[in-house]
Amino acid sequence: MIMAEEKREEFQLEEAFGKIEALLSKLTDRNVSLEESFALYQEGVKLLKRCNEQIDHVEKQMLLIDEEGQTHEFS
Amino acid sequence: MAKNVYSVGQVNAYIKNIFIRDVVLNRIYVKGEISNCKYHTSGHIYFSLKDESGAIACVMFAGNRKGLSFQLQEGQKVIVLGGVSVYERDGRYQLYAKEIVLDGEGALYQQFAKLKRKLEEMGMFSPQYKKDIPFYSRRIGIVTAPTGAAIRDIINIAKRRNPYVQLILYPALVQGEQAAESIVKGIQVLERHGVDVMIVGRGGGSIEDLWAFNEEIVAKAIFACKTPVISAVGHETDTTIADYVADLRAPTPSAAAELAVADYRQLLGGMELFKNQLTDRMEQKILWYRQRFQNQKLLLLHASPRYKLNEKQQYAADLTDKLRQGMLRKLEERKHQVQLYAGRLEGCSPLKKLQQGYSYTETKDGKALQSISQIQAGEQMTIHVTDGKILAYVEAIEPLERNG
Numbered sequence: 484m485i486m487a488e489e490k491r492e493e494f495q496l497e498e499a500f501g502k503i504e505a506l507l508s509k510l511t512d513r514n515v516s517l518e519e520s521f522a523l524y525q526e527g528v529k530l531l532k533r534c535n536e537q538i539d540h541v542e543k544q545m546l547l548i549d550e551e552g553q554t555h556e557f558s
Numbered sequence: 559m560a561k562n563v564y565s566v567g568q569v570n571a572y573i574k575n576i577f578i579r580d581v582v583l584n585r586i587y588v589k590g591e592i593s594n595c596k597y598h599t600s601g602h603i604y605f606s607l608k609d610e611s612g613a614i615a616c617v618m619f620a621g622n623r624k625g626l627s628f629q630l631q632e633g634q635k636v637i638v639l640g641g642v643s644v645y646e647r648d649g650r651y652q653l654y655a656k657e658i659v660l661d662g663e664g665a666l667y668q669q670f671a672k673l674k675r676k677l678e679e680m681g682m683f684s685p686q687y688k689k690d691i692p693f694y695s696r697r698i699g700i701v702t703a704p705t706g707a708a709i710r711d712i713i714n715i716a717k718r719r720n721p722y723v724q725l726i727l728y729p730a731l732v733q734g735e736q737a738a739e740s741i742v743k744g745i746q747v748l749e750r751h752g753v754d755v756m757i758v759g760r761g762g763g764s765i766e767d768l769w770a771f772n773e774e775i776v777a778k779a780i781f782a783c784k785t786p787v788i789s790a791v792g793h794e795t796d797t798t799i800a801d802y803v804a805d806l807r808a809p810t811p812s813a814a815a816e817l818a819v820a821d822y823r824q825l826l827g828g829m830e831l832f833k834n835q836l837t838d839r840m841e842q843k844i845l846w847y848r849q850r851f852q853n854q855k856l857l858l859l860h861a862s863p864r865y866k867l868n869e870k871q872q873y874a875a876d877l878t879d880k881l882r883q884g885m886l887r888k889l890e891e892r893k894h895q896v897q898l899y900a901g902r903l904e905g906c907s908p909l910k911k912l913q914q915g916y917s918y919t920e921t922k923d924g925k926a927l928q929s930i931s932q933i934q935a936g937e938q939m940t941i942h943v944t945d946g947k948i949l950a951y952v953e954a955i956e957p958l959e960r961n962g
Binding site: 497511517527531537538540541542546552554557 | 696699713721724727729747748836842847
């Protein structure tokens with residue numbers, strides 16, 4: 484179902500934030516190699532980009548839903 | 559006359575004892591209508607409770623007044639909690655009131671307490687069933703009245719925090735007989751439709767107004783709902799069954815909107831911060847590695863054969879230099895010595911002696927003439943002076959005694 488798919492993606496936003504936090508702390512670890520650091524950085528940037536994409540920037544009007552599950556514009 | 563005669567006091571005391579021992583009479587709820595109500599200056603309140611069938615005298619002592627939260631008025635329907643006992647002086651029984659509540663409210667409250675206990679025992683308020691409210695919801699379902707302050711507040715706050723979320727309202731009846739069913743329907747419709755989180759609630763009102771949120775079917779619908787539900791009923795002080803069973807209780811509809819809708823600017827700010835942190839830390843990392851590289855390079859350089867060779871060459875050059883210096887010094891020394899000798903030699907030069915007026919004489923066979931024994935009269939000799947030599951013949955020889 485489309486809804487389930489969307490829902491799963493939304494959870495990723497929080498997950499992504501958690502992941503970014505984790506790789507930020509890894510970046511400060513001196514035992515992490517430069518190569519790995521580049522990979523971490525790239526992953527972070529990619530995650531942020533995806534986070535941005537996750538946020539729908541279209542302004543929404545409130546919808547009304549009836550008993551049959553049909554939505555209508557709210558006036 | 560009968561054998562056993564009792565005093566009035568004894569009879570009253572006996573009856574009182576019976577009343578006191580009676581479990582039911584000691585703690586009893588009595589409902590009725592207030593009449594003959596008198597607030598005494600002592601703080602005690604005297605009144606009667608009556609219904610169609612009769613009346614009972616009641617007293618609420620000043621010490622129990624905290625059990626009454628309103629002004630008693632004639633004709634009010636109330637429920638009195640108290641104990642029935644005997645007033646010995648008048649020989650009559652009366653109800654000693656501890657708590658008085660208005661009848662409707664009292665009944666509702668009892669119903670509330672009963673349902674709360676029941677659902678609690680079923681584990682429906684248990685934290686283990688509470689679902690987390692999503693971090694970022696895109697679709698927010700709302701079950702409330704389409705008019706009124708609650709939906710307005712929710713829309714305003716949601717729009718302010720994040721205009722990009724989709725609000726979907728199920729316009730529900732939130733008070734009256736059909737309210738509970740309508741709310742249940744709304745929860746089910748929204749769940750089927752698919753939302754990330756649901757706000758179920760209404761604005762403030764009396765306990766009767768809020769009653770739908772204390773109905774068992776509403777509680778069960780919230781509990782069964784797989785989508786996280788935020789309850790938002792009335793004001794902060796109103797707590798309903800729906801609040802206990804919801805995944806999160808918001809004190810007001812506005813607060814519910816704050817809890818459901820992630821602040822868009824804050825989110826962007828957080829992402830910006832992440833971006834800067836990522837870049838900063840990467841730059842630091844690179845800097846650190848660059849420094850490390852420089853260090854390693856230096857270390858490697860020192861360990862390289864070229865460096866060692868250079869070092870040896872330098873040493874060899876130094877040695878050469880020292881050697882040359884030593885040699886030069888030796889030469890100088892010798893030169894100096896030669897000069898000294900030359901000086902001394904000069905002092906011994908025969909030429910110099912000649913210049914001082916001495917002369918050098920040699921025999922004809924070229925030997926230095928130093929004694930009269932080397933020559934005889936008539937023999938030739940050569941006398942050397944500064945500017946030439948003189949050939950001469952010996953005239954005579956005279957030995958001479960010289961001292962010193």
